[in-house]
Amino acid sequence: MIEISAIVLAKNEERCIDRCIRSLDRSIFDQIIVVDTGSTDSTARIVEQYVSPRVRLVNQLWPGGFGRARNMAMSLVQRGWVFFVDADECLVANQGEELVNLLEGLQADEDAVNVVVSPWIVDSSGYESPAPGRILLAQGNIAYFGSVHEEPRVKDSTLGTIRSVVSSIRLTHDGYTVEVVQQKNKLQRNSELLHHCLEEEPNHPRWLYEQFRETLWTDPVDLLERRCLRICQGGNGGVAQNLSAESSWYYFLALRDLARRAVRDGEASRIAQSAKRLESLNPSSPDAVYFHFLAIVYPYLWVSGTPSAGSLESFKDLMTHLNQLIKLRRSEMQFEAHSLHPQGANIDALICAYLEVVGMSRRAEEYRSAIAGSWSEPPFEANSIISR
Template sequence: MIDQEALWFNQTSLHKLKDGLLAQFGEFEELSLIDHRLELLNNIIVIPDFWNEVIGAEYSSFPLFADKEEARAELSGHLDPGSETVTAVVLTRNEERSIHRCLQSLLNEVDDIVIIDTGSSDATLSIIESIQSPLIHVHHEEWKDDFSAVRNVGIDKSAGDWIFFIDADEWISRESNGKVKPLIQMFSRFPLKHSLTISPLIVEKDKSSVVGVKRIFHRASGIRFFGDVHEEPRKNEDPTLESQENINIELKVEHDGYQEDILQSKKKIERNISLLQKVRKKEPENPRWIYFLVRDGMERFSADEMEMLFQKGFAFCRVENYQSSKNYTIPLTRLLLQYRFKQKNFKEVYRTAEQLEKYHPEDSDALFFSKLARLFELWEEQKRMLQEVVQFRDGQSGNEYGALHPEGLHIDCLIGALLFETGMYERAKEYFDFLDSQNVMKPVQEMYQQAFSRLREL
C-alpha cells in the first residue's frame, strides 16, 4: 500500500489533483505549490529502482477535501518546503587554487558551511578568512590517510538537518543557483528520507557528467562514510547498501580537479591507488574497491595485474542482480571494454560490447567502442593493402597489354585511393594530379577530387 505522503511525489497524481481542485474551487494561491513541486520533481534525472514502488507507478487519488480551506491547509502542509536547514561540508588541504570559488558559490545556497582542514600549508586558510562570512566555520583535523574519517568529522561538526558534501575543487553551477535548498528540502517529507542519499550532477571540465556520487543525506539518518578513498556513505555500516536508496538530481556541481596537470601536481592517482589497496585489505571481496582500482590504475598496472583485478571483480559481483544501481557488473564491463580497446584487442572488444549490450541494451559505450574498433581494423587493413599494392607496383616491369592500363596507371590510381583512405592526403593529391595530367581513370579521379574539395571546405 502506498504511503499517503508518497502521493505528493507522484507527478501524475499531482497533475490530477490540480485539475480536480481547479474544477472544484477555482484558482487559489496554494495551487502554485503543486506547480513548484512538479518543477522540482522534473530535476530527478535518473528514475531510481525503488521509485515506483514507493510513490506508485500509476495514478493514485488523494483523499477528497471538504472545502477550499481544507485544501489550502493540506497543500501547505505537504508541499511547503518547511524549515529544515542545509549544512555544506568542505574538506580542505592546500586548496588555494579553488577554495574561494567553491565557497563563494555556496554562500547564498546553504545555511552554513563547515570546513574540515587537514593541514593546509599554502594560502587556503587565509583565503577562507578573507571571505569574512559568519556562515563559515573552520575546524582542524589531523590527516590520517582516510577520507571517510575526515568526512565523518564533518558530519559530527554539522548543525544542519541535511548535510551536503562538496569538494574544494567543485562549485555550484550558475545554472543551479537558487536550487540547492529547494531541491534538498523537497525530500524533507519523503517517506524514506532517513534511508536516502542524494547525488548531484557533477559536470567535468570537458562537459562530461557523472551521476551516482552520493553527497547529500539527512543528519538524523545515522549515515556514516566508509573507505579510505572513493569513500561511500553507508547506513548501519551495511556494505551491501540494501538498507538505503539513492536519487540523482539535476543539481549541477562543476568540477575541474581531474585535469591532467592538477592530477600530476597533487599526485592524486598514486595516492588513490595506495589508499584503495589499503581499503581492499579491509573488504577484499567488495567489487567497489576493485572497480576504482581498475579505473584509477589502468595506466599504471601491468597487463597481468589488470587481468587479475577484472577476474576478481566479476567473481565478486552478483551477476544475477546486474540491473541494480548497487551492482558493479555493468560499470566493470564498461571498464573492461575500454581496457580491451586500449589493448587493441578488437576481438575481445566485440565480445565485451556484445555482453554489455545484453546487460544494458543500446548502451552507447558498447556502440562507440565496437564501431571504433571496426574503423581501426579497416584502417589497419587499408594500410596493409597499401603496402601490398606499392610492393606490387615496384615489382612491375614493362607494359601489361590487355590490362585496364598497359603502363599500370590503374595501379597508381589504387595507390592514390589507399593513400587518401589512410589519411596521407598530400601524397594522394600528388597521385591524382598526375593521373589527371594523363587523362586516365576519370571516374575514380572525380570521386576523390570531390573529396579533396570537401576537405578544403573544412
C-alpha cells in the same frame, strides 16, 4: 523551512579555495563550514577572510581517509541537510531555488533518513557525470565508508536501504587536470588509500573495481582480466549469473573499461569479444549497444587510410546496421547517469562514423552539426574518426 549546510574539506588548496567559497551562495546555505585537515600553505589564511557567523573554519587532524573525514565533518552539523562540496569544485550559479525545492520534497518522505543526493560534476573538459552521494541529512542513517573513492552506506539496515537520487544540481571541477594531479601527487595518495580499503574489505566489489580502474591504461591486459575476474568472484564462485546486484554492476563497468582499453589498443578482436561479454550481462545497456555496433564497423574505419565500406556486400551490411543503430537512437535509449556518455554523444559519434564509412560524409557533417554533445574517446575526436 529546511536548513542546508555546505561542508568543504580542504588541505593545501590555496589554488582554488577562494573561488569555491565565493560560489556558495549565502542565500542558499545557512552555514558554510570549511574543515582544514592540516594545510601548510595559505589555505587557512584565505578562509579566515570569510569567517563570519555563517562561515566557519574548523581545524582538524587528518583522520586517515576521506570517508572518516566526511563523517567527522558531518558531526559538526546538528540538523538539516549537508552538501559536501570539494575545494576544487564550484557550485554553478542560480541553482538555489531548485536545490531548496528538491530537498523540501525529499524531506517530506518517510525514508528521508536514507536519502543521498548526487549532483553532477562538470570537469574541465566539459564531460559531466554524477558524483557519489554528496547531499544527505546530517542526523540521518547514512555514513561514508572507504579511505578513498568513499561511498555512502546506511548505518542501520533495520531502518531501510539507501535511496540514491540523481539531481540536476551541477558543480564544476578541475582537480584532475594533469598539472594538479602531479602537483598534489594524487595518484600515489589514492593508491595508498585504496590499499587500506582493500585491507579492510578485501572482497568488496567497489574497491576491487577501483583497483582495476587505477591501472586500466598501463597494466598488461592479462593482469586486468584477472582483476576483472576477481570482481566477478567476490563470494560468487566466479559464476556471473549468481552475482549480487552490486558485484554485477562493477563487473559490468570493468568489462566496459576492458572494451575501452581494446579500442585504445586498436585490437578489433578484443573489441568484439568485449561487446559480446557486455551483451551477455545487459544487452539493453546503451554501452553494450555502443560496443556491439563499434565492433562491426571498426574493421572498415581505416581501409587504405580512409573510412571505406569496401565491397558492395559490406556496404549493404553496414547500411543495415546503420539503420538499426539510428532506429535504436530514435527509440529514446535509456541512457543512465553512469553510461559512457549520459546524453549518448558516443552513439551519435558512432552514427557519424557509419555515415562516413558508407560514403555519406555530407550527411555525417549535417548530423554532427545538429547534435549537442561531443565524444572524443578513441577512435573518435570531436565525433570524427581519428586517423591512425
